[in-house]
Amino acid sequence: MFQESGEASDAEAVMLRLITPVVKLYTGKMCVPLISEAMECFGGQGYIEDTGIPAALRDAQVTPIWEGTTNVLSLDVLRVFAGKQNVYGLFEKRVSSLLPSKGAHGLDEPIASVRKAIADLGSILLRTAKAPNDSLHVDACARQIAFGIARIWAGALLIRHASDHDATKGDVAVAHRWCCEQPLVDLKMDWLSAGRVQLDRDIVFQNFSESSGNSKL
Structure with missing residues (x-):
């Protein structure tokens, strides 16, 4: 909204353009092993559907695919660097x-x-x-x-x-x-x-x- 309002400076707009794919790819990539560790720390109970953790694991795996993929977002970062600024x-x-x-x-x-x-x-x-x-x-x-x-x-x-x-x-x-x-x-x-x-x-x-x-x- 800050960018759409026209109040962002050129530098702020560029930073938003860079950080957006970076945050999406890194958080998406990191959440999968973290949720897996959370499941493991609960032992066998973490594998039971009623705990909600298996659903969280499946949802976490979707993130780097749906929001990415990681490779596509990484190439988007390089595309930002290829600009004139x-x-x-x-x-x-x-x-x-x-x-x-x-x-x-x-x-x-x-x-x-x-x-x-x-x-x-x-x-x-x-x-x-x-x-x-x-x-x-x-x-x-x-x-x-x-x-x-x-x-x-x-x-x-x-x-x-x-x-x-x-x-x-x-x-x-x-x-x-x-x-x-x-x-x-x-x-x-x-x-x-x-x-x-x-x-x-x-x-x-x-x-x-x-x-x-x-x-x-």
Whole structure:
């Protein structure tokens, strides 16, 4: 509604365009294993329909399909970056605005982790933009790029929450664990290389012959 009212600035509209597919794909992808864990923690009772958990599991599985799929939304994220505006620069600026400008107790390490992740992902995107045609296949790692943006965004929001004057020790601990105990950006440049992409294809289709019709599926 904020965008439709005409009150959003160009930068805000771009950020909304970027974050919408990111949030949809990441929450959709994460809810499936989380609901599965919830079912498991109840043991055999979690499998019983009357508990409602099996229905929640089925509904959760629908989310990454109905709202996505994950691959389609990831490619949509790349489509946003392909626009004329410096989208990543706007994203970096917005994330920086969420981080405390002054030292926040217990948050120095999470803040440094988020800043490093922004720099690392930005460097990869810049190198892919400057690479000769067909030497790097950025679409092959669209998921990793979108997941990286999601983790950075979530980390910045957790830090913002943990820096509030009403924040608890638990809030600080959650921000630290999210930002420092997992790779926010899980992506390497060589994963984008044409040779790597071709090898991926060969692995998937090995022992498959079009003439014999023996499908991998």
